[in-house]
Amino acid sequence: MITTEQVLDALRKVQDPELHKSIVELNMVRNILVQGWSVSLEIILTIQGCPLKAKIQQDVEEAIQGLGASEVHISFGSMTDEERAALTAALRKDSTTTNGMPAMLQEDSGVTFITITSGKGGVGKSTVSVNLAIALAGLGKRVGLIDADIYGFSVPAMMGITESPTMIDKMAIPVESHGVKVISMGFFAGNNAPVMWRGPMLNKWIRNFLAQTHWGELDYVLLDLPPGTGDVAIDVAAMIPQAKEIIVTTPQATASFVATRAGSMALHTKHEILGVVENMAYYEDPDGTKKYLLGKGGGDRLADTLQTQVIARIPFAQPEENMQTSVYDEDSILGEIYSSLAEEIDYRLMGSSER
Structure with missing residues (x-):
């Protein structure tokens, strides 16, 4: 019985x-x-x-x-509406402090923030953000990804996400894809509509992504920032002073020169620069010959200027890769590069201890 x-x-x-x-x-x-x-x-x-x-x-x-x-x-x-309101209040209590600040911003929260930025658009910053987040999740880490590129949100499309977050009252439940919890302005801007906001509204949305989203327990939160040094980058620097930063560039001299400004801002705001990722570094022919389609040396010059190092050189994808989304198979050459990058970052930030 x-x-x-x-x-x-x-x-x-x-x-x-x-x-x-x-x-x-x-x-x-x-x-x-x-x-x-x-x-x-x-x-x-x-x-x-x-x-x-x-x-x-x-x-x-x-x-x-x-x-x-x-x-x-x-x-x-x-x-009922009353039950849902009570649940939302309980979830909000878990995710915010007594003064309404996101609990994950507390120094003892156990969450490590990594911002991914660049000096200009078109260098593959969001692709790096997506694949690094997935690679960290592949290590067994609990990972959240915030598409903070408010004007140029692209993460949902890159990850092949078609559903929207579940909303409980005004609390969002992030969409989970490839083991990563994702939130993006793209979920809330209907029909790919443009976002025409200025500083205060941008700040509000970034704060909402942190405080009005039920993230649960996380090890890492990655933020895909807009290129350059505009309002969002400034607000995030002030809001998350403990964040680590990765700067994405291509080998082109112009791209690396412009990225210097983003790196200089990180140093000014006391963010630790984890390193430079040189994307589209080369194209590898089937016989192993490397062709430097965008030139050479941009990543090294940027790293030297910022007194850091190039932590990954990511080649162009092969034609058979990356057909549907911007997520690379973990067994592909690019997937292995991202896995190695994730392992290096996790070791540097967490050491050999398990969390």
């Missing part, structure tokens, strides 16, 4: 796949009825039309069948 207590204990191990909290803890389990080896219950979803309803149903059925149940009957409802 199965008991109600056994059902509850089994369901404590079932998590809401977006909030990553037990459905029992979230008070989503209601009206359990046990009749012999048949179990009926109601699952109250956070919102109507929950996109992961089928996943929750499967996990609940498997947990109860693990007790020996021969029949599991599940009905679904959704939280």
